[in-house]
Amino acid sequence: MRVLIYVSLLAAIAMGCGGSQNDPAATSSDNVQNVPQRHVVEISEMKFVPDVLNVNKGDTIVWINKDMVDHDVTEEATHSWTSSKIPAGGSWEMIATKSEAYFCSLHVVMKGKIVVDGNEVAMSDELPSVTQCGAP
Amino acid sequence: MKNPEIFWSGIILSSLLCITTSFAQNAQTLSDAEVASVAVVANQIDIAYAEIAKEKSKDAEILKFAETMINDHNAVIKQASDLVKKLGVTPKDNDVSKKLLSDADATKKTLRSKSGSEFNKAYIDNEVAYHKAVIEAVEGLLIPEAENAELKALLQNVVPALKTHLAHAEMVQKSLK
Structure with a gap:
């Protein structure tokens, strides 16, 4: 017992x-x-990897340049923000606030997309215009 | 000339294909010092074309593209120079690098003879043709000929940049039409 x-x-x-x-x-x-989470986008072999990134508003996105040439990350529609040149081996980060398409203004065929809270945004197939980019 | 791009492609491709075929037929090989020389010369030539574009063009897309060519090809040359220094290899002139340089002299002369929209078109048509030819030469000749693993890897790493330059040049070419 x-x-x-x-x-x-x-x-x-x-x-x-x-x-x-x-x-x-x-x-x-x-x-x-x-x-808030931290996400990494590698810039490698002239591509943003991943090219489409799903995040939540307020998350931080870090782009790391693993190529041998300079790149940048620039908002595509109106060039409202840009990283300016990210040298080989360098990185740049920003906090995601809304869904946006972006590209590398030095190599205009390189494109990527940030999807915030599942809100999709379209990427353009056109040659982005060459204008001065805004401050980051 | 109804289609200048075909003209440029014809000259550049036949020149490089001639060299590649000649090497295959004569069972010649390139040493790593010669491969390094060809790689550096090919980059220097495109920088020279871009410098001419910066002198002669006022088109924003052409100028932006030319600036990217100067920066990127200089970055590749630096990587190649650092590597050959590390390997203790001195780039050595050879038939391929000499032929590239003599063809480039003729192209530069033609580009300098043009102005305005005619120059813009000639420059970007040449960039499309040149990058196609160089990609073929790097993949079909230089990578197979390179013996050192680091030199081979460097050449393989350059190919995506060359392909991106080609796609960029084709976009600019389309926008000029």
């Missing part, structure tokens, strides 16, 4: 511990969803 009580007690403690571990985990998961 004593043994039965002892085993029951151990089982109850184990279940209790399990429960107390599960609840904080769920809370932690909720927090992860709300905490």
Whole structure:
């Protein structure tokens, strides 16, 4: 009888511990969803990888230039922001606020897209106009 | 000349194909020092074309493209120079690099004889043809001939940039029509 009580007690403690571990985990998961994330886009072999990046508003995006030539990251529609030149081996980051298409103004065929909170934006197939870019 | 691009492509491609075929027929090989020389010369030639464009053109797209060619090809030359220095190799003149240079002299003379929109068209047509020919030469001659693994890897890494330059040149060419 004593043994039965002892085993029951151990089982109850184990279940209790399990429960107390599960609840904080769920809370932690909720927090992860709300905490801004950091995403990396590699510029490699003259491409943005990945070329389409899904993020949440407020997340940070870091572009890392792994090519041997300079690149930049410039908003495509109105050139409202640009990284300016990112040298080989360099990087640049910004906080995502809305869905936007971007390109490299030095190599205009290189294009990418930021999709914020699932809101799609179109990428152009045209040659982007050559104008002065805005400040980052 | 109804289609200048065909004219430029014909000259450049036949010249490089001639060289490649001649090497194959005569079972000649390029040493790594000669491969390095051809790679550097090919980049220097496109920089020279871009310098002419900067002197002669007022078109924003042409000027922007020319600036990119100068920056990118200088970056490739620096990588190649750093590598041959590390490997203790001195780039060596050879039949391929000499032929590239003599053909480039003729092209530069033709480009300098033109002005305005005629120059813009001739420059970008030549860029399209030149990059097509160089991509073919790098993939079909230089990469197979390179023995050192780092030199081979450098040449392989240059190909995406050359292909991007070609796509960019074709976009500018389309916008001028």
